[in-house]
Structures are given as C-alpha cells and as structure tokens.
Amino acid sequence: MIIQDQTETLEFLGQALGNDADDAREIVETHISFILLTGERAYKMKRAVKLPYADFSTPEQRLHFCRREVALNRRTAPDLYLGVRRITREADGGLTLDGAGELVDATVEMRRFDEACLFDRMAGEGKLTPAIMSAVASSIARFHGEAEIIRGCGGAANMSGVLDINEAGFATSHVFAQAEVEAFNAAFRAALERYRERLDRREARGRVRRCHGDLHLRNICMFEGQPTLFDCIDFNDRMASVDILYDLAFLLMDLWHRDLRDLANLVANRYLDAMDDEDGFALVPFFMAVRAAVRAHVTATQAEDGGAGRRDELAATARSYFELAGRLLDVEPPVLVAIGGLSGSGKTTMAEALAAKVGGAPGARIFESDRIRKAMFGVSAETRLAPSAYEPAVSDDVYAAMASKARKMLHSGGSVVADAVFDRPQRRDTIEQAARDAGAAFTGLWIEADRETLRRRIVERVGGPSDATVDVLERQLERDVGTMHWRRITSAEPLPDVKPEWLTGRAAGGRYGLSSSVASLRFPSDG
Numbered sequence: 001m002i003i004q005d006q007t008e009t010l011e012f013l014g015q016a017l018g019n020d021a022d023d024a025r026e027i028v029e030t031h032i033s034f035i036l037l038t039g040e041r042a043y044k045m046k047r048a049v050k051l052p053y054a055d056f057s058t059p060e061q062r063l064h065f066c067r068r069e070v071a072l073n074r075r076t077a078p079d080l081y082l083g084v085r086r087i088t089r090e091a092d093g094g095l096t097l098d099g100a101g102e103l104v105d106a107t108v109e110m111r112r113f114d115e116a117c118l119f120d121r122m123a124g125e126g127k128l129t130p131a132i133m134s135a136v137a138s139s140i141a142r143f144h145g146e147a148e149i150i151r152g153c154g155g156a157a158n159m160s161g162v163l164d165i166n167e168a169g170f171a172t173s174h175v176f177a178q179a180e181v182e183a184f185n186a187a188f189r190a191a192l193e194r195y196r197e198r199l200d201r202r203e204a205r206g207r208v209r210r211c212h213g214d215l216h217l218r219n220i221c222m223f224e225g226q227p228t229l230f231d232c233i234d235f236n237d238r239m240a241s242v243d244i245l246y247d248l249a250f251l252l253m254d255l256w257h258r259d260l261r262d263l264a265n266l267v268a269n270r271y272l273d274a275m276d277d278e279d280g281f282a283l284v285p286f287f288m289a290v291r292a293a294v295r296a297h298v299t300a301t302q303a304e305d306g307g308a309g310r311r312d313e314l315a316a317t318a319r320s321y322f323e324l325a326g327r328l329l330d331v332e333p334p335v336l337v338a339i340g341g342l343s344g345s346g347k348t349t350m351a352e353a354l355a356a357k358v359g360g361a362p363g364a365r366i367f368e369s370d371r372i373r374k375a376m377f378g379v380s381a382e383t384r385l386a387p388s389a390y391e392p393a394v395s396d397d398v399y400a401a402m403a404s405k406a407r408k409m410l411h412s413g414g415s416v417v418a419d420a421v422f423d424r425p426q427r428r429d430t431i432e433q434a435a436r437d438a439g440a441a442f443t444g445l446w447i448e449a450d451r452e453t454l455r456r457r458i459v460e461r462v463g464g465p466s467d468a469t470v471d472v473l474e475r476q477l478e479r480d481v482g483t484m485h486w487r488r489i490t491s492a493e494p495l496p497d498v499k500p501e502w503l504t505g506r507a508a509g510g511r512y513g514l515s516s517s518v519a520s521l522r523f524p525s526d527g
Contacts, residue, residue: 155199169297213240340422341447359415410438444486
C-alpha cells in the first residue's frame with residue numbers, strides 16, 4: 001500500500017544532487033525503491049509503502065532502513081555504499097539535505113557503476129569467465145564464513161516459511177492452473193519432509209546465518225576490477241536469515257536457468273572447497289528448486305500487472321521457472337566417476353567439463369587430489385608444496401581421504417567426480433570400493449596422451465593447484481600402471497567432448513549401464 005506521494009522529494013533530489021545543467025539524470029523505479037542516477041553517484045530512496053514484508057510508511061522508518069542498507073551492504077561492498085543523506089524541511093518550507101528541520105525522507109548515496117558490469121548483463125553477453133566465477137565463489141564463501149549465526153529459527157521451519165510465502169504468491173496470479181499449483185506445492189512439502197532432519201541439523205551447526213538474501217546475477221557487479229555483491233535484503237531480517245547454501249542457491253539457479261551449467265558447477269565446487277560444507281551438498285537441488293519457485297510466482301504476479309505487450313513474455317518466463325523448479329525436485333541417484341591419467345593428460349579439464357553433466361543440479365562434487373593435498377597441509381590450492389608432501393605415505397593418505405569424502409557424499413545423495421593420477425591399482429580399487437559401499441553407479445576413465453603432449457602441457461601450464469613438473473612426469477612414465485579396467489580415452493588437442501558412452505560403468509552389483517542421471521543427458525557431441 002502506497003502511503004504518500006514522494007514527487008516533491010524526487011524533484012528536489014534531482015535538482016540538489018545533479019552535477020550541472022547538462023548532467024543526464026534518470027529515475028529507476030522498483031516496487032520498493034526510487035533510484036536517481038546522476039553523474040558518478042546513485043541515490044536510492046525507499047518508497048513510502050507498507051507491505052507484508054517491508055514497512056517504509058514513515059520518514060523515520062525509511063531513514064532506519066536506509067542506514068540498515070548501508071551497514072549490511074558494506075559487509076560485501078564497502079566502497080560502493082557511501083552513506084545516508086537526510087532530507088529535511090526547513091523553517092522557510094523548503095527542502096534541504098542534512099538540515100536541522102523536520103525529517104521528510106532519506107536516501108542512500110552510492111557510487112555509480114556502468115550497468116554493463118552487472119553480472120546478468122555479462123551473462124547475456126558471454127562475458128562471465130571461469131576465473132571471474134571462481135572469484136565470486138571465494139567472495140561468497142568469505143562473506144558466509146563471517147556472517148552472523150542466527151539461532152532459534154529452525155532449519156526446516158525456516159524453509160517451511162519460504163514455502164508458505166511461495167504458496168501465497170502463486171495465489172495472486174492466474175498464469176498457472178490451480179491443479180498444477182496444488183501438485184507443485186505438494187511436491188515441495190514432500191521434499192521438505194524428506195530433508196527435515198538434515199535441515200534442522202544444519203541449523204544446529206550454525207549454518208543458518210544473516211545472509212545476503214537476494215543473491216542472483218543482477219545483484220553482483222564488477223566494481224573496480226573485483227566481483228562485488230550488493231543490494232542485499234535489508235528490510236526483513238527473516239527473509240535474509242537462511243541456510244548459507246540456500247543463499248548460494250539463488251546464484252546457482254540463475255546460472256542453471258540461463259543454461260550456464262558449467263559455471264554453476266564451478267561456483268558450487270569452488271565455494272565448497274573454501275567452506276567445507278559437504279554435508280549440505282545433496283540439499284542444493286532442493287534449495288535451487290525453491291529459488292526457481294520464488295522467481296516463478298514473482299514473475300507470474302508481474303505478468304498480471306503487465307501491459308498487453310509484456311504479459312505474454314512475463315508469463316512465459318514464469319512458466320520456464322515453474323518447470324525448472326519441478327525438474328530440480330526430481331531426485332537423481334548418486335554416481336561416482338573417477339578420472340585418472342598421468343600429469344598433463346588433461347584429466348582435470350575433463351573432470352570440470354564432465355561434472356555439470358553428472359547427477360542432479362548443480363552437477364557433481366569434484367574431489368581433486370591436488371586440492372585435497374593442499375588442504376591437508378593448510379595452504380591455498382595455488383601454494384607449492386615441498387617434495388616431502390608427495391612421499392608415498394602422504395599420497396596414500398590423500399587417496400584415502402578422497403575415497404572417504406566420496407563415500408560420504410554418495411551416501412548423502414550427491415554425485416562425485418574424483419580427479420587424481422590413479423596410476424596404482426590399489427588406489428583405483430579404493431575409489432571403486434567407495435562406490436560399492438554407497439551402492440552407487442561407478443565409471444572409471446583413464447586419459448592418455450603421448451609423451452611430448454604431456455611434457456608440453458606441463459611446461460605451458462599456468463596457475464592451478466598442480467605442482468607436477470616434467471621430472472615428476474618422467475617418474476610416472478617409468479611406472480607400470482598395472483592392468484587397466486577403466487575406459488581408455490586418448491586426449492588430443494583440443495580435448496575431446498564428453499561422450500555419453502564413456503559413462504557406461506559398473507553399478508554396485510556389477511551391472512554395466514548408464515545411470516539414469518547420465519543416460520538422459522544431452523552432451524556437446526550430440527550436436
């Protein structure tokens with residue numbers, strides 16, 4: 001409900017804050033804000049509205065939430081949010097900034113950036129790179145690691161509240177038939193019951209925190225050369241006090257919906273590498289589904305209010321989110337794919353290409369021996385280790401840790417891609433046993449290349465977690481890998497596209513055949 005007309009205040013801001021007469025000014029309206037764009041600054045003013053989830057009905061409330069907006073967003077964008085300006089009415093009846101008179105309104109002052117730097121724009125133009133998205137994942141992990149832990153709201157009860165909002169949201173539009181909405185809501189309630197205990201355990205372990213709350217592509221930008229999270233939910237603590245993986249899931253869902261699945265999988269893996277939150281990975285498809293449902297009902301409501309030219313477009317978009325949410329709720333059986341090969345064979349590149357195509361969204365968890373080894377020594381993935389870190393006994397521990405992580409992930413319902421040299425039969429047997437223990441389908445791939453190709457790749461490698469040198473490769477080449485039961489794949493330049501027949505592996509009982517989560521996929525080589 002709109003409480004008051006803010007035309008006078010907006011006109012005042014435009015006059016008071018413009019740089020000069022030639023300065024182009026633009027006002028952008030959202031359902032809860034007015035944003036004045038002028039010169040190198042942006043000024044964001046709360047609309048005088050009172051909604052079920054946001055109360056900006058008085059000047060004091062608007063000032064309060066402007067201050068909250070700055071404080072909360074400075075957690076991730078301290079240089080973007082400059083402060084709050086008060087708008088007051090003075091004795092002569094005129095408006096001024098930060099005066100001594102009666103408070104009329106307030107505005108958040110921000111540094112302005114080029115909208116081409118918004119991640120939704122960059123996604124549409126194909127400008128989101130793996131390096132950028134890895135940096136985003138690290139930023140989110142740091143933010144979540146420092147975020148305030150929220151107690152007493154319950155993990156399952158917290159998500160039940162989100163489902164309540166979704167159900168109420170679908171009731172406000174006519175884009176979807178009542179019968180399909182009822183079936184849709186019932187499927188979400190059943191999924192919630194399936195995950196109830198796990199959600200509650202996560203809340204007890206401090207995984208529910210005061211997060212961003214609205215972490216989709218449009219609320220991330222490149223600012224001063226760094227990916228920056230901004231525009232968090234500041235007006236409703238309950239909406240932003242959620243499981244950290246539910247917070248991340250908005251970004252993952254946004255990428256998945258745009259068919260940027262490799263980037264979604266990369267973000268999920270780099271985030272988990274930093275956060276060590278493996279127990280929640282199997283919940284991510286559910287969290288993504290809830291986020292897609294939120295987008296579905298919000299967009300459907302917008303379609304109700306849109307003009308004739310926009311109604312059909314918005315309804316189609318709402319339908320795409322609705323259908324995605326339904327697909328994300330489907331439970332995929334866990335799969336383990338192990339990728340081995342000598343240093344320089346391209347197994348890590350293959351693992352990253354394959355992971356988004358295995359299991360449910362956002363694909364498989366990649367367990368890479370190089371990253372596990374670095375984590376065991378408490379250093380970053382890019383830090384080089386001493387030769388002693390590669391003694392056989394240490395490597396045995398690394399492979400054992402990889403198998404243990406894979407086993408736990410499979411038992412929880414998540415799929416795994418294991419990436420290591422695997423040049424010894426015992427180590428291949430260990431990872432296969434992890435799949436058998438979990439009753440999961442298994443596929444082993446052995447990547448090969450000629451000696452000169454291997455040497456060249458190692459010499460040309462830039463960055464990454466591998467410490468392998470040409471000398472390390474030469475020692476590997478001298479070793480007999482034993483009888484190889486895994487599927488052999490020749491790695492040329494460029495590396496071959498993943499083919500579905502490569503994933504014909506053994507299930508726990510010794511059967512051969514594609515798991516359902518792999519057999520139904522469309523691979524790049526399919527055209």
